[in-house]
Amino acid sequence: MTHEVRGVVARSKKAPVSLETILVPDPGPGEALVKVQACGVCHTDLHYREGGINDAFPFLLGHEAAGVVEAVGEGVDEVAPGDYVILNWRAVCGQCRACKRGRPQYCFSTRNATQKMTLADGTELEPALGIGAFAEKTLVAAGQCTKVDPSAAPTAAGLLGCGVMAGLGAAINTGNVGRGDSVAVIGCGGVGNAAIAGARLAGAAKIIAVDVEERKLNWAKGFGATHTVNSRQTDPVEAIRELTGGFGADVVIDAVGRPQTYEQAFYARDLAGTVVLVGVPTPEMKLELPLLDVFGRGGALKSSWYGDCLPSRDFPMLIDLYQQGRLDLDAFVTETIKLDEVEKAFEKMHDGDVLRSVVVL
Structure with a gap:
């Protein structure tokens, strides 16, 4: 089954982003389908749009996200449908030289989904940091999903997916x-x-x-x-x-x-x-x-690099501190916006008017 959703796409270098129809496949082995609840607008997304990462256009932008697992593929036991998760771009492999030396936070072979999400015409999309979460649903490697306390607000929790965790x-x-x-x-x-x-x-x-x-x-x-x-x-x-x-x-x-x-x-x-x-x-x-x-x-x-974090260790701990009132993640959220307002959010970011704009789906 293919899921038809809306997503924010950068089609070419320095061109304004557009809201497009995205086709998301059911998860295959080792993959998870996630219904995105909120996603922060990060400078890295702007770097992708500006061509500062690579030129593998078109990009499906967005990566600082929290949501709920909707389905998982064969062999997945890290998460299950219904789990509330923060998405990460360090899904450790467990087999590289860093992992084998007990340093998974430096994993040199992190995983992403094998299948590609596409535009309606079949054009394959490159998801930002292997996530692509400016979309109603996204397909990721199951290891990119970190289960956390479901009572944490997605607008705040998702920010641990990149910039706040980095700092x-x-x-x-x-x-x-x-x-x-x-x-x-x-x-x-x-x-x-x-x-x-x-x-x-x-x-x-x-x-x-x-x-x-x-x-x-x-x-x-x-x-x-x-x-x-x-x-x-x-x-x-x-x-x-x-x-x-x-x-x-x-x-x-x-x-x-x-x-x-x-x-x-x-x-x-x-x-x-x-x-x-x-x-x-x-x-x-x-x-x-x-x-x-x-x-x-x-x-x-x-x-x-990514705050030398290990998502499975750091995300739940930081969410606990947030729930205790010791880490004010809400203070990073300057505004909440809709999917079709990402381009305006880039302008505000460039002008230094916001700490974070957060897309709420």
Whole structure:
């Protein structure tokens, strides 16, 4: 049986997205059909539309999603019809060298659905991050479904599927922020504010938010920033050092992903401190640092891919914290929208007017 649904498609580079009829097959072996309830509008979706990921158009966009499993294919025992799930793009294989070494959060061979969703004319679609959740239903690998408490609001829960998890994990998993640490976060959009929330959860004593917009710095205070720095007005490296006794922060998280912000992060950390890059650079960007400084300052320079998360471990734990009132996922939701409003949401995102627009189906 084929399911006919509506979905948001990017047909060509930099062209406005369109609402199209999508044909979704019944799940085959190892697959799950999910009825999507909510899906966040992430910068990665905009990167797909702009051709910044690859040129495998047309794309079925959307990946920060929560919903209910409608059907499963042969051999699936992770989830069952009726399960409330968050979709993830790290369905661990269990067989690659990372998994076999007990590091599934670095799985090098994550799984996606084998069958393709198509347009009405049979054109195969490339689902964003193997998910494609700006649609009423989507087909994924069963391992991409993480079962969580069904009482959690889908508008909030779905955000753990990408950006919020990336920021939280950059602080907690990659940066290994500990009690009493000083942390600086450069860039206070959705990912950066999630990193701030993660640093607060981890018990950081001082959390310094850096951005060029006062509006975003005000958002950061709500997520746990103890100090703010407007880097349009003040040298952020000097400001972070001043706020940390002249030494620099224990952990500095670059949630922007540009050579300038990475250099700021590098020099704003304490000796033997940690730099975490979680902002996504573009292919043409280059970084130049004196090798002697890299050697002489010690510490660690890390990149955080999906917040180094393990969905089966992290999603239920974070939902529990949300349910306890210790992690305010609702605060990331600036607005809820309909499927046909995704293009407008991209414009608001580009202008910095929202933390997250969330499509509700």
